[in-house]
Amino acid sequence: xxxxxxxxxxxxxxxxxxxxxxxxxxxxxxxxxxxxxxxxxxxxxxxxxxxxxxxxxxxxxxxxxxxxxxxxxxxxxxxxxxxxxxxxxxxxxxxxxxxxxxxxxxxxxxxxxxxxxxxxxxxxxxxxxxxxxxxxxxxxxxxxxxxxxxxxxxxxxxxxxxxxxxxxxxxxxxxxxxxxxxxxxxxxxxxxxx
Numbered sequence: 055x056x057x058x059x060x061x062x063x064x065x066x067x068x069x070x071x072x073x074x075x076x077x078x079x080x081x082x083x084x085x086x087x088x089x090x091x092x093x094x095x096x097x098x099x100x101x102x103x104x105x106x107x108x109x110x111x112x113x114x115x116x117x118x119x120x121x122x123x124x125x126x127x128x129x130x131x132x133x134x135x136x137x138x139x140x141x142x143x144x145x146x147x148x149x150x151x152x153x154x155x156x157x158x159x160x161x162x163x164x165x166x167x168x169x170x171x172x173x174x175x176x177x178x179x180x181x182x183x184x185x186x187x188x189x190x191x192x193x194x195x196x197x198x199x200x201x202x203x204x205x206x207x208x209x210x211x212x213x214x215x216x217x218x219x220x221x222x223x224x225x226x227x228x229x230x231x232x233x234x235x236x237x238x239x240x241x242x243x244x245x246x247x248x
Contacts, residue, residue, distance in 0.1 A: 061208050062088040067160070069205045070183040072212035078183040079143065081212060086139040091179055094138030097131050102147035109152055111168050114159075120169025132165055132176060139179045145205065146186035146197060153198045160204055180205070223248055 061068060062085045070078045079098065086096045104112050111120075115130030132140060142148070148156065159165055160180060164173040182205045189206075191197035215221060226243055234241055 057210060058085060059088065061085070061210070063090065064208075065179055067180045067182070067205055067207045068210055069188070069208070070181060070210045070212065071188075072185065073214050074185050076212040076214055078185075078212060079141070081210065082139075082141040082143075082181045082183060085181060089139065089179065091138050095135045096139050096141070097135035098141045098143055099131050100143045102144035106149050109149065110155070113152070114155070114165050114167055115170075116168035117170040120167070124169065127167070130165065130167065132159065132178060133167075133174060135178050137177055139181060142180065142182040144184060145182040146184040146188055146191055150196075150198065153201045157198065157201045157204060160201075 058081060068082075068085065070081055072078055082098070083096065086092060099113065101109070111128075111130065113130050113132055115128050115133050116124050118124055118127045142156075159176065162173075163176050163178075165176050166173050188197050188202045192199040192202045215225075226248070230241060230243060233239075
């Protein structure tokens with residue numbers, strides 16, 4: 055929490071790592087909320103959920119006529135996020151050929167839509183999240199090493215709950231209170247169960 059509050063006010067790229075379910079998305083939203091970009095868009099891009107054939111158009115947008123079916127121009131998610139924060143979730147799933155283009159965007163702070171020739175200035179703070187070991191993927195040639203080092207400026211490792219047993223009690227109380235209110239009940243956890 056201390057590290058998050060310190061780095062949130064910076065413009066540094068953050069790599070949030072941890073197992074599935076540890077709260078990487080929660081941390082990234084918190085960083086955006088307490089950053090100076092909190093009134094600008096927060097766009098989460100799940101790199102593992104967008105089909106590879108559509109990912110470039112989704113990220114960078116496209117111009118009218120860029121491909122069959124592109125009857126109008128469309129801004130990409132990076133353009134929509136201009137001025138704000140982008141979370142590249144599951145970054146380890148991004149195809150290698152798009153990693154090159156993403157690296158260029160991070161370095162130049164410019165994007166070009168698919169089928170376009172004009173570059174557009176981009177003012178975005180990048181956060182990346184993964185449950186995979188990007189360094190190991192880079193060593194295996196499955197992730198670009200230069201992109202790994204560009205993203206790993208400030209790593210934030212979120213340990214799993216089994217490594218922070220002391221958090222179970224307050225989390226239990228939080229969720230119990232939340233669902234007591236939601237369902238208008240007054241359930242409690244026995245001392246024995248705690």
